[in-house]
Amino acid sequence: MLSQIEGSKAVADAIALCRPEVICAYPISPQTHIVEGLSALVKSGKLAGCEYVNVESEFAAMSVAIGASAAGARAYTATASQGLLYMVEAVYNASGLGLPIVMTVANRAIGSPINIWNDHTDTMSQRDCGWIQLYAETNQEAADLHIQAFKLAEELSLPVMVCMDGFILTHAYERVDMPNQEQVDAYLPAFEPRQVLDPAAPISIGAMVGPEAFTEVRFLAHHKQMQALDLIPEIATEFQEIFGRDSGGLVRPYRTEDAETVIVALGSVLGTIKDVVDERREAGEKIGVLGITSFRPFPMLAIRGVLRHAQRVIILEKALAIGLGGIVSDNVRNALSGITLKGNTVIAGLGGRAITKVSLHKLFDEARADRLERLVFLDMDYDLVQREIERTKQQRRSGSAAENILRDVGVVAARPA
Amino acid sequence: MFQVRIHGRGGQGVVTAAEMLSLAAFSEGHHSQAFPSFGSERTGAPVVAYCRIDDKEIRIREPITEPDALLIQDPTLLHQVDLFSGLRPQGYVLINTSHSFHELGLDDLYRDHRKDRLVTLPATEIAREHVGRPMPNAALLGGFAALSGQITLEAVATGIHGKFSPKIAAGNIAAATAAYGYVRQQMEELASA
Numbered sequence: 001m002l003s004q005i006e007g008s009k010a011v012a013d014a015i016a017l018c019r020p021e022v023i024c025a026y027p028i029s030p031q032t033h034i035v036e037g038l039s040a041l042v043k044s045g046k047l048a049g050c051e052y053v054n055v056e057s058e059f060a061a062m063s064v065a066i067g068a069s070a071a072g073a074r075a076y077t078a079t080a081s082q083g084l085l086y087m088v089e090a091v092y093n094a095s096g097l098g099l100p101i102v103m104t105v106a107n108r109a110i111g112s113p114i115n116i117w118n119d120h121t122d123t124m125s126q127r128d129c130g131w132i133q134l135y136a137e138t139n140q141e142a143a144d145l146h147i148q149a150f151k152l153a154e155e156l157s158l159p160v161m162v163c164m165d166g167f168i169l170t171h172a173y174e175r176v177d178m179p180n181q182e183q184v185d186a187y188l189p190a191f192e193p194r195q196v197l198d199p200a201a202p203i204s205i206g207a208m209v210g211p212e213a214f215t216e217v218r219f220l221a222h223h224k225q226m227q228a229l230d231l232i233p234e235i236a237t238e239f240q241e242i243f244g245r246d247s248g249g250l251v252r253p254y255r256t257e258d259a260e261t262v263i264v265a266l267g268s269v270l271g272t273i274k275d276v277v278d279e280r281r282e283a284g285e286k287i288g289v290l291g292i293t294s295f296r297p298f299p300m301l302a303i304r305g306v307l308r309h310a311q312r313v314i315i316l317e318k319a320l321a322i323g324l325g326g327i328v329s330d331n332v333r334n335a336l337s338g339i340t341l342k343g344n345t346v347i348a349g350l351g352g353r354a355i356t357k358v359s360l361h362k363l364f365d366e367a368r369a370d371r372l373e374r375l376v377f378l379d380m381d382y383d384l385v386q387r388e389i390e391r392t393k394q395q396r397r398s399g400s401a402a403e404n405i406l407r408d409v410g411v412v413a414a415r416p417a
Numbered sequence: 418m419f420q421v422r423i424h425g426r427g428g429q430g431v432v433t434a435a436e437m438l439s440l441a442a443f444s445e446g447h448h449s450q451a452f453p454s455f456g457s458e459r460t461g462a463p464v465v466a467y468c469r470i471d472d473k474e475i476r477i478r479e480p481i482t483e484p485d486a487l488l489i490q491d492p493t494l495l496h497q498v499d500l501f502s503g504l505r506p507q508g509y510v511l512i513n514t515s516h517s518f519h520e521l522g523l524d525d526l527y528r529d530h531r532k533d534r535l536v537t538l539p540a541t542e543i544a545r546e547h548v549g550r551p552m553p554n555a556a557l558l559g560g561f562a563a564l565s566g567q568i569t570l571e572a573v574a575t576g577i578h579g580k581f582s583p584k585i586a587a588g589n590i591a592a593a594t595a596a597y598g599y600v601r602q603q604m605e606e607l608a609s610a
Contacts, residue, residue: 004439004440004443004444004449004579006436165478167452167453168452168478171452171453172450172451172452173435173436173439173440173449173450173451173452174439174448174449174450174451174475175443175448175449175474268478269478270476271475271476271477271478272476272477272478272479274476275476275477354479354480355478355479356479356482357477357479
């Protein structure tokens with residue numbers, strides 16, 4: 001049914017349709033509305049057969065999810081930013097133990113400096129933690145990916161992280177075709193664990209493994225996740241058969257067939273980029289965009305297949321690998337091994353800076369004129385940065401960069417008393 | 418695409434106004450996208466919310482910098498925030514105030530802009546009367562429907578119902594209806610002047 005609905009509410013309702021049995025979460029912006037929505041559904045009895053556990057931290061949230069999942073319950077949690085970091089030890093354990101937990105991450109920057117706004121630094125920090133990572137472009141896709149995530153997780157016995165842009169998606173009201181219970185029941189069978197802790201037939205999971213077998217166990221984790229490269233397109237096809245919508249999959253190319261320039265990005269910014277691509281196509285430029293839905297496993301061949309005929313690839317990413325540049329770029333370059341084409345990394349939207357059509361047009365104009373550097377920071381104020389660099393050269397104790405910059409841009413609270 | 422920017426202060430229902438507007442537009446078959454300016458929300462702080470309305474899917478995710486309509490819930494923001502930034506030449510402006518544009522110090526705007534696109538509305542007073550609380554958002558949406566014709570008053574009522582319990586919705590719909598009548602009357606007076 002078509003609904004005009006907040007992204008968080010759409011996700012909460014979609015999760016409820018998946019009949020989770022344990023939900024454990026600790027609230028953190030911008031994830032809060034999702035878990036508040038689920039808590040209300042459990043409390044009102046609309047989501048029956050589910051225990052909602054109020055935990056004292058994110059570390060506890062993931063620990064409870066691990067326990068619940070190991071005992072054979074369909075388990076869900078959600079977090080963001082510092083909350084994700086706080087649970088990291090348990091996040092690795094969930095994947096190491098092969099527990100099919102589904103977690104939403106409402107993408108948000110990581111401090112310091114503390115920042116509550118959107119970028120992808122949080123989930124990118126967990127790209128190698130063994131979880132599958134899917135990135136949603138719209139709230140429709142966010143809702144759909146969660147339903148697919150349970151199927152994927154339980155088929156492989158691996159946890160899945162569904163990443164959706166904090167605020168930009170979680171707090172946006174837009175049209176979502178909400179699935180109904182019959183559709184979800186037809187698509188998602190009851191959870192049949194591949195392993196379960198059962199007092200009637202006791203086993204242990206989570207053994208200590210020494211050098212004699214650690215490599216083999218880790219290889220198997222990799223082998224298992226790589227199977228998702230086949231499974232993700234399959235479950236997207238099955239999804240389309242039941243729900244009538246093309247949602248999910250590994251990658252989503254848009255107007256790339258004859259494109260000389262292809263933009264690569266993840267998440268909600270793809271919408272703005274598509275509008276820009278349409279405008280530039282109208283002006284005769286051969287340009288397209290490739291959205292990566294599955295970042296882990298990384299769809300090397302699918303990406304190579306789309307990009308191999310392009311002349312330039314511009315990777316626009318909402319995270320910065322300090323000391324390297326782009327994370328997505330580094331992965332994409334790996335997929336292009338042996339193919340020669342021009343490449344640019346564009347770091348954009350950090351800490352909630354808006355990525356606008358005007359800025360994207362300017363950026364693509366520069367690329368077209370072959371004036372774009374290999375690593376670009378979209379809309380960065382270079383003068384502001386230069387002033388701080390000068391200060392640090394002139395004074396050993398020049399003060400905190402964050403406070404200095406705030407003072408320079410005139411944020412009142414940063415003025416000295 | 419029609420783009421609306423709503424300015425107010427934390428606690429005045431600015432974000433809710435944008436959401437109700439999107440629900441109203443949706444109820445008439447439009448695509449619509451509402452979202453707040455994201456910040457550390459606190460009571461009294463300047464807040465901005467946005468709503469886009471279109472007849473095709475809305476893919477763009479940036480804040481609205483060139484609004485077709487501005488709804489200003491709190492006129493004390495006039496001296497604090499650049500409210501009219503990017504306003505389209507033919508754009509609509511609706512200000513919650515019992516003062517005139519001249520009294521607000523907006524003579525330049527009034528001189529240079531289409532008069533039939535500028536309206537003041539005592540939305541807080543209307544809300545006090547019909548809702549019992551100084552929450553101007555629903556009344557402003559009623560006024561916006563009358564001023565712009567982008568949505569009907571019935572759609573505004575649907576939007577209000579989508580956000581409030583029936584009892585609270587009723588008062589807000591009464592406020593929106595009164596505001597709709599007020600703005601219609603102002604526009605008729607202007608047309609016959």
